[in-house]
Each structure stands twice: as structure tokens, then as C-alpha cells.
Amino acid sequence: MKASRTAFRKVWDKAFVSIVLLLSILSIVPLFLIFFHIFKEGFSSITPGFFVNLPKPVGEPGGGIANALVGSGLLVLVACILALPVGIAVGVFLAEARTNLFSTSVRLSMEVLQGMPSIVIGIIAYLWVVKPMGTFSALSGSVALAIMMLPVIVRTTEETLRLVPRSLKEVSLALGAPYYLTVLRVVLPAGISGIVTGILISVARIAGETAPLLFTAFGNPFMNTNLLKPVNSLPLIIFNYAISPYDDWHALAWGASFVLIVLVLALNLLSKVISHRFRVEF
Amino acid sequence: MTESQARLETKIKTTSLNFYYGAVQALFDVSIDVPAGQVTALIGPSGCGKSTYLRTLNRMNDIIDGTRVEGQVLIDGKNIYSHDTDVVLLRKRIGMVFQKSTPFPKSIFDNIAFGPRIHGVRKRAELNDIVERSLKRSALWDEVKDRMNENAMGLSGGQQQRLCIARALAVDPEILLMDEPASALDPRSTAKVEDLIAELRGSYTIVIVTHNMQQASRVSDYTAFFFEGRIIEFDTTQVIFTHPEEKQTEDYITGRFG
Numbered sequence: 001m002k003a004s005r006t007a008f009r010k011v012w013d014k015a016f017v018s019i020v021l022l023l024s025i026l027s028i029v030p031l032f033l034i035f036f037h038i039f040k041e042g043f044s045s046i047t048p049g050f051f052v053n054l055p056k057p058v059g060e061p062g063g064g065i066a067n068a069l070v071g072s073g074l075l076v077l078v079a080c081i082l083a084l085p086v087g088i089a090v091g092v093f094l095a096e097a098r099t100n101l102f103s104t105s106v107r108l109s110m111e112v113l114q115g116m117p118s119i120v121i122g123i124i125a126y127l128w129v130v131k132p133m134g135t136f137s138a139l140s141g142s143v144a145l146a147i148m149m150l151p152v153i154v155r156t157t158e159e160t161l162r163l164v165p166r167s168l169k170e171v172s173l174a175l176g177a178p179y180y181l182t183v184l185r186v187v188l189p190a191g192i193s194g195i196v197t198g199i200l201i202s203v204a205r206i207a208g209e210t211a212p213l214l215f216t217a218f219g220n221p222f223m224n225t226n227l228l229k230p231v232n233s234l235p236l237i238i239f240n241y242a243i244s245p246y247d248d249w250h251a252l253a254w255g256a257s258f259v260l261i262v263l264v265l266a267l268n269l270l271s272k273v274i275s276h277r278f279r280v281e282f
Numbered sequence: 283m284t285e286s287q288a289r290l291e292t293k294i295k296t297t298s299l300n301f302y303y304g305a306v307q308a309l310f311d312v313s314i315d316v317p318a319g320q321v322t323a324l325i326g327p328s329g330c331g332k333s334t335y336l337r338t339l340n341r342m343n344d345i346i347d348g349t350r351v352e353g354q355v356l357i358d359g360k361n362i363y364s365h366d367t368d369v370v371l372l373r374k375r376i377g378m379v380f381q382k383s384t385p386f387p388k389s390i391f392d393n394i395a396f397g398p399r400i401h402g403v404r405k406r407a408e409l410n411d412i413v414e415r416s417l418k419r420s421a422l423w424d425e426v427k428d429r430m431n432e433n434a435m436g437l438s439g440g441q442q443q444r445l446c447i448a449r450a451l452a453v454d455p456e457i458l459l460m461d462e463p464a465s466a467l468d469p470r471s472t473a474k475v476e477d478l479i480a481e482l483r484g485s486y487t488i489v490i491v492t493h494n495m496q497q498a499s500r501v502s503d504y505t506a507f508f509f510e511g512r513i514i515e516f517d518t519t520q521v522i523f524t525h526p527e528e529k530q531t532e533d534y535i536t537g538r539f540g
Contacts, residue, residue, distance in 0.1 A: 167384045175397040176374030
């Protein structure tokens, strides 16, 4: 009786481990399927011309995504210019401020903002920027993306700065450094790798956002670098081509998806490298 | 108070100082006169308030949430807790060396130059001068003069602590507060730091917290014995270590408790 129970327990133990392993393997399957599929469908579109040409009308071969690449770059760059100073400042504030009603409200607001559906942020940017300006524009798209970046930058900045030892700050203050110089010259440099990592992660996150751009940046079949005019972007070009009825355009959408995924992957890997290689030791 | 003490000028005068961490009182009615240009040691068992007292002298406790001070700390006759005190200027006059050596993750040069730069020294020649002088004062110059651009985190523990002392000296303070500066060091490094304190004596008013009785007796001119947030006895080191008035002091020094 006892022997059989032991045997049963051993079998059950093995089975349990197998189930956990199996489910773990299953969880990475979707990612590989996505990579495989996009690679298979998209890689054939990737030619040198794909990166430098503009989209071409249906039936004409050799269209590219140059305008979407430039547009995405522009949107992300301006979003960074808008979001970084604010995000880092709020992160510093949350890391340094005493716990009171105001700091708690700010932290809570950032958490809520992080959970805000991206389409809602798009609508807000439409109301705030597109309507008053009277036109869709790259700027309005960047505003929407900046709002999406903000909570990520705030959170990573705060978390990083909280790891900076208090002793380091005390040394600086004890030398007669005013508080703001202590933050600028001691606290921020000590946490810089974490902050840069946060920026890269947030860029990777917004680079693939479509919803906030639908009625802000809007999309544009031509090359545009004017902030006040509509601009194309990688997610928008994928969206517009994928819902079109033409096979040529589907192929372009796959190619653009491939490029987007490689870019996002590269950003994520880069952020890992930075957070490991350039961490300041205490 | 002994006669010799009465003759010396008082640098830091503390009168009925009470200190609270939230609802917990850490210092009770602390009153001592720290003489100028001398080394004053603060001794007592862990948690007796000696570090807390040290940190009230440059208002370092200000940055801890929920702390409160009652009473007065007069430096050169001026209450540092009065409303018109500029804490930044105050801390420039009072150097502090912490228990754990805490170099900035920067080069040796930039560590020493940090304070002077903060206080507006821009010229390279002047900075070079200050850095060299400070490192010589802290007896570190010969060991690091050829590696000024290396990261200070690469120095040994004893060197790091002397670097921290040099960094504090670089802003030309009048007072040097030391919170167990040698407790994490090996005996040779400890001896070097103690030699250094002996050399700085006279030029600076030094207040040092230490757990090490021998160290207190070796380096200090005056000793205050703290117990449970109160000053039990304050006198010349010689008196405290040879014939203290209080039974508690004697028990602590001879190792019967604490």
C-alpha cells in the first residue's frame, strides 16, 4: 500500500514537472510563429529600394516605405523632445519628494495614464491639437505618442533613482551642494543607465502604436517632414495596406511589419545591453 | 568642567538639544561645548544617539522625513537652526566623513574637485592646486598622483576613506564631523586615518564618533559619553579614561557593559 502510494507520488511529480515545462514551451510558441510568419511573408519585400522608394500606385511594382520610415522617425523624435524633460522631471520629483497628498496623486495619475487605452489618447490629441490647428499633423501624432511615453519614463526614472544610495546624496549635500545640483550632478548621473533604458523601452513601445495616430498623424502617401502636415508612419502604412484589397499592397504591409519588428526588437535588445553594461556600481 | 576647557574658545555650543524621529525621542537635553581646534570624541553603545547628535551639527537630519529638533546648536555663537540660516553655506563650513566610504562613481580628480566646482571654482589650474593640496593633507597624494583620472571606486577601502576626507577638506571647512570613519577599515588603514586626524588637529575643529575606546583615547582631546540619548559625562579625554566621575562611564570604558 505504502509502496504504491510512493510510486504514485513519483509519477505525479514527474507529470507535474512535464506539464509546467510543456506550458512554458507553449508560451514562447506564439512569438516564434509571429517571427516565422512575418519573416516568410515580409522578407521577400525587403530590397534596397524598399527603404528609399515611396509607395507606388496599385499595379506598379517596386513601391517602398521611405515616407513611413522618415515619418515614424520624426514622430518618435518629436515625442521624445516633448516627453523626456517632463517625464524625467516628474520621475525625479516622485523619487525625491516626501510622501504627501500631491506626490501620491501624481504617482496615481501616472499609473492611470499608463492604463489609458491608446485610442482614447488619440482622441484627446485630436481634440487638443488637430481641431484647433484645423489639420491633421505630425505634431498632433507626436503629442499623442508623448502622452503614451510619459508614464513609462516617469516610472523607470523614479525606480532607478530610488536605487541610488542615500549615502551618495548625503555626501554631496554635506559638501554644501545645493539640492538641485545634488540631483543634477550626483543622483541623475548615477541613475543614467536606468533612465536611458526606460527611454528606449518607451520608444520601442510607441514605435508600434497605431491607434493614437489614426486621427492625428493620419498618414500620407507622400514624403513629408513638415511637422504641421500629416505624416506617414510604419504602423499606419501597415494598417492602411493590410486593409486594402490589393496583393501588392499586402506584400508591402508584410515588409513594413518585418522592418517594424526588427526595429522594436533591436531597441529592446539595446536597452538590455545598456542596463547590463553601463550600470554604475556603488 | 575642567580649567583647561574653560580657557579654550568654544566652536560648537549645544544647549538643551532634544531630537525626535517622529514620535521617538533620540536625544534628551544634550548640552555640550565643543572646543575650537580640538578633537572631540563621542563614545557610547550603539543606538545611544551619538551619530544622531553628530548629524544635528550640519543639519543632515533635515533630509530625513518626520524629524524634529528642539533647543539650540550655536556655531561661532550663531544658532544654525534659526530661520535665516543658509543650510548650503552652513554645510560648506562643516565637512563630514561617513562610516562607509562613499566615493562618487567618478574619477579621483573629479571626486576631490566636486566641492570646489559646486562652489564656483572653474579654472583648471586652481582646481589642480586644490586637489593636490587636499590629497596631500589626507596623505593620499603619493599613492594616487599618477592615476588621477581613474575611477575612485577602484581604490582600496582605506584609500577610499582618505579620499573622502580629502574631498571634505577640499571645500576648506572649519569643522570636520567624522562618523566612525575607521570602523570598516583594516588596522593599517585605521592607523593611517588616525595619524591623519592627529595632523588635522589644530587646523580644524574635529568631532568624531567612534566605537573603539582605544581610538577615542588615542586621537581625541575631549570625550563625551552618550547613553540612551543623554550626555552622561563630558570632559578631557584624559579625565574620562583615567578617573571618570560617573560610574556608568567607567563601566562602559572598562567594558563592563555596552
